[in-house]
Amino acid sequence: MESSPPVRIVEAQPAANAPAFNARAVPYAIVAACFFILVVAWSLVIPFHGAPDERTHLYLVEYLYRFGAVPTPGVDPAEPFIGDLSGWPVTKDQFWYFGLPYLNSLGAAGLSALFADILPQNYGYIAARAFNWLLAPVFAVALLVTARAAGLRGALAYLAPVAFLLVPQATFLFSYFNADAFALTVTALSLALLLKALANPRTDTMLFFGLSCGLLVSSKIYFYPALVFFAALIGFQWLTVRCFPIVRLLTLTLVGALAVAIPALGTTYAHFGEFTGIQGQILFTEMHIGDQTTPCFIYCSSALIETQNLLWWLSTASKSFFFGLGWMNVFLPDVAYEVFFFPLVAALFLFSIAISVRELVRVRADGLAALWVPLITVLFWSMSVAVILLNIIGSQSLLPQPQGRYLYVIFPFALFLFASLFGRRRPPYEPDASLRGKLA
Structure with a gap:
């Protein structure tokens, strides 16, 4: 087989006669606006602390709003006070998520400073929630960009992201104040920017990808597996196109x-002595578990795997209120999982394996580029298993919380896998139309 001539990729520059208006801007804006409206509408009917741990998440925002400083756990506030935003008491003995980077809390405190005073008394928390409202359209656009960059075209390029956006947990996550919405948004944004950078290696796109990764690192540690996924995609790019910059x-x-990460993580570490939040989780465990014995799942004294405990954990987590790709069982009966969600996940798994096998057969004819879909399949399911395993270990070591929310990190990658399976099988490094005239 004759080898193709080497391809030199250079940075694309906008063509002089290129239209200033992007035709995809309108449908993207419509989807983003509709998702924003849906999030706001749901948020306005949720009372304060009607969502899990919202009071705990708002603790730092309340303190920042009142004193303009970060409290020391167990020391501040020296005197209890009634929160200006929520009307709930704030005390030094109250647990809150300390030891984590707090960029989202700074954003919420900033919006609260701007708008809380114009809201009715004890409704200032709405201003804090507005920070997540603003993240919602960014998340929506990131999913749209990911779907198209992965190969989806036509109506499916819009319907697939919309279907993911309508998963109730995704909408609900942006409707109250929490840290997961920020972490999920910057993860989805990082994936979209990376795919754009691989397809069109512009300096500004690469830099924005780095800034977004800095935000990801400055969010929550259980979103860090996304970095491994990114590294694998970049490595594959270099293996298949050695001239890629x-x-x-x-x-x-x-x-x-x-x-982004040095100031965010540096200030967090300087104040708390960590930036992982693990000390807070340990304290939370000590406060709630007392003398209770946590169940054992793996590497137990009686068996390598306690099957009964493990099946209970998996069943509960898969139907959890927070499960990233399921439906909230407050809306659907348990049977919906058996007849819809579990078969859907099984079908995606089997189809991804089948397509990957087909692509592997074509390696001799198409070269390494044929490994693109198998790579994404292996990365996605491996990351899912790894996150579940880490969650099980955490449940065994700390509180036995079988919460599917730790799988939020895989949410944008699930869309990426779907788009790669059903889209046009095109390696991400194939030049866009704007680049073809620049290649030699």
Whole structure:
């Protein structure tokens, strides 16, 4: 088989006669606006603390709003006070999620400073929730970009992201104040920017990808597996197209990420002595578990795997209120999982395996590019298993919380897998139309 001539990828520049208006801007804006309206509508009917742990999440925002400083756990506030935003008491003995980067709390406190005073008394928390409202359209656009960059075209390029956006947990996550919405948004944004950078290696896109990765690192540690996924995609890009400017991509990514992560993680570590939030989780466990014995799931004294305990955990987590890709069982009976959700996940798994096998057969004819879908399949299901395993270990070591919310990190990658399976099988490094005239 004759080898194709080498391809030199250069940075694309906008064509002089290129239209200033992007035809996809209108449908993207419509989807983003509709998702924003849906989130706001749901948020306005949820009373304060009617969503899980909202009071705990708002603790830091209340303190920032009142004193303009970050409290020391167990010390501040020296005197209890009634929160200006929620009307609930704030005390130094109250548990809150300390030891984590708090960019989302700073954003919520900023919006509260701007708008809380114009809201009715004890409804200032709506201003804090508005921070997540603003994240919602960003998340929606990131999913739309991911779907198209992965190969979906036509109506499916819009219907697939919309279907993911209408998963109730996704909508609900943006309707109250919490840290997961911020982490999920920057994860989805990072994936979209990376796919754009691989397809069109522009300096600004690479730098924005780095900045977004810095925000991801400055969110929550159980979103860090996304970084492994990114690294694998970049490595595959370099293996298949050696002329790809990987040094420039890695340099700009590192510069952007450090520009955000160093101040965010540095200030967090300086104040709390950590930036993982693990100390808070340990304290939370000590407060709630007391002398109770946590169930054992793996590496137990009686058996390597306690099957009964493990099946209970998996069953509960898969139907959890927070489960990232399921439906909230407050709306649907349990039978909906058996007849809809579980078969859907099984079908996606089997179809991804079947397509991957078909692509592997074509490696000799198509080269390494045929490994694109198998790579995404392996990465996605491996990340899912790894996150579940880490959650099980956490449940065994700390509180036995079988919560599917730890799978939120895989949400945008699930869309990426779906789009890669059903879209046009096109490696991400194939030049866009705007680049073809620049290649030699």
